[in-house]
Amino acid sequence: MRKGQMEIVGLMVVVIIIIIGALFYLKFGILHKEQENTDLSIQQSYTINWLNAISNVNICNNTISYKDSLIECYNDGIVCGENACGYIKSESDNIIHSIGLKDYKNYSFWIQKGDDVKYLTNECKTGVKADEILLDTNGEEYTINFRLC
């Protein structure tokens, strides 16, 4: 083989290696990111369902709804003969333990009225969040927020 031919073969090898490298980048660099984005919908759905399920139940031997007890907590009230926030915190821990938080380790749970925020648990700065608006008997608006991380 002549020197010129050898050089062309060498050049082709380099080009082929570059093309293979580019294909690997496309496969693992771009397609992988797309997979991550699609997972978010299931996480969001999980968080919304979790908040909806927990806020519908009644606590304290079925005498008060979880939603009403959260409002009591915000207003430093009493639920089941105990401090509302303390009672809700222990009840939430029971519920979370019974459900099991699928792939998550921590959660934040807080109630707010306007700009005033009251945290029951604050373990997550970022993560997947869901919220729900509650109205008390006077028509005042509260928002319960739940974040998983």
Next chain:
Amino acid sequence: MGLLSFGNCGMSRQKKGQLQLQETILAVFVFVIIIIIGMFVFVNYQNNSIKKDFDDFNRIKTRINIITLNDIPELGCSKAGIKENCVDDLKLIAFKNLAERRKAEYAENLGYMNITFYQVYPEKNTKECDKDNLENCGVWNIYENKPKTITSRIREVTPVSLYNVKEDKYKIALMVIEVYNA
């Protein structure tokens, strides 16, 4: 190329021609081998790609089901005529019977999968619910369609609010969806 320096010009041309022919045959042979290897790699890649697409399709189907199943009319609950975001536990048994009666129709819509609800709050109950046992139970296996051979399985879990119309009480259940690849 050194062959050209031999005395007999005709012979050397013939030998040169033979060499060029051999070179061409070798080049064509190598080219064909490369094409065959390329086709083999391409077919393999396509096969894997189709398998991956099918797995992705099943995964997306599972996700769509986990998001939408608790909202379908066969399962969704309503209170005083207003639709709520919960599952009616009496409808679960009705759905199970319906899915058994119209197996072909549901198999076409849902495919190979299992849908099970496990009550977890206020108390766990491992007894399975059916039309003869509606009260003291906590597991509703409402749809089951497994292929004869299972190559892979996708499992998704989400909490749902379970409403009991008779007691007017909400409970929490886990909805487990398992999709099978045959």
